Amino acid sequence: MTSAETKQELTEEFSGIKYILTSKMRSKLLLSLYKHPKKLEELRNELKKPSATILHGLKELETINLVKKFQKSYELTSNGFLLSTNMIKLIENWNSVNKNKTFWNSHDISQLPEDLLKNIYLLKDAEYVNSTTTNLSNAFNTYINLISNTKNLDIILPIYSENHLKYFIELLRKDKLDSLNLIINKKY
Incomplete structure (x- = not known):
C-alpha cells in the first residue's frame, strides 16, 4: 500500500470516528447501550432527551451497523461493542493524561514501551x-x-x-x- 493510499484510508477512518465523537447523542447512546440492551423509555429516562431525538440518533447508528433493534430493545452490534470499548478506552486515556498534565509535560516518555502508552488509562488512579x-x-x-x-x-x-x-x-x-x-x- 502506498503512503497516499494509507493517508486516504486514515482520512476515511478519521471521518467515521469524527462522525461518532462529534455527536453527543450518538456517543451517549453507544455508551448507554454498552453494558446491556435498553428500551426507548429507559434511554429517554437516562439521557433526559425526547424520544424523537433518541430515535434519530439510534437510526443513524443503525445505518452504520453499530446498533440494532431486537424486539422492543436497542443493543449494540458486535461492531458497536468494539467501537464503544475503544471509545471508553480513549476517554479514560484522555482523562488520565489530563489529570496529570504537570507530570506528563515534565517527563520524557520516549523510552516507555508503546503498549504502556496505549494503555495509559491504567494509571487513571495514579497520583503525582x-x-x-x-x-x-x-x-x-x-x-x-x-x-x-x-x-x-x-x-x-x-x-x-x-x-x-x-x-x-x-x-x-x-x-x-x-x-x-x-x-x-x-x-x-
Missing part, C-alpha cells in the same frame, strides 16, 4: 507526588510508604537510585512481596 523546597523527601517518603503496603508491585523507576532498590530487596528478603515487575531504561 513531587518534592518541594520545604520538603525535599516528600516523593521518596511517599514511595516508601506505598511499596511497604503492597503484595504485588509493578513499578517504573525513572532514575536509578540505590535507595530505591534497597527497599525492594528488603521487601523481598522479608517475603512481603508476592510479585515484582520492575520497568527500567535499558541503560541501567
Whole structure:
C-alpha cells in the first residue's frame, strides 16, 4: 500500500470516528447501550432527551451497523461493542493524561514501551507526588510508604537510585512481596 493510499484510508477512518465523537447523542447512546440492551423509555429516562431525538440518533447508528433493534430493545452490534470499548478506552486515556498534565509535560516518555502508552488509562488512579523546597523527601517518603503496603508491585523507576532498590530487596528478603515487575531504561 502506498503512503497516499494509507493517508486516504486514515482520512476515511478519521471521518467515521469524527462522525461518532462529534455527536453527543450518538456517543451517549453507544455508551448507554454498552453494558446491556435498553428500551426507548429507559434511554429517554437516562439521557433526559425526547424520544424523537433518541430515535434519530439510534437510526443513524443503525445505518452504520453499530446498533440494532431486537424486539422492543436497542443493543449494540458486535461492531458497536468494539467501537464503544475503544471509545471508553480513549476517554479514560484522555482523562488520565489530563489529570496529570504537570507530570506528563515534565517527563520524557520516549523510552516507555508503546503498549504502556496505549494503555495509559491504567494509571487513571495514579497520583503525582513531587518534592518541594520545604520538603525535599516528600516523593521518596511517599514511595516508601506505598511499596511497604503492597503484595504485588509493578513499578517504573525513572532514575536509578540505590535507595530505591534497597527497599525492594528488603521487601523481598522479608517475603512481603508476592510479585515484582520492575520497568527500567535499558541503560541501567
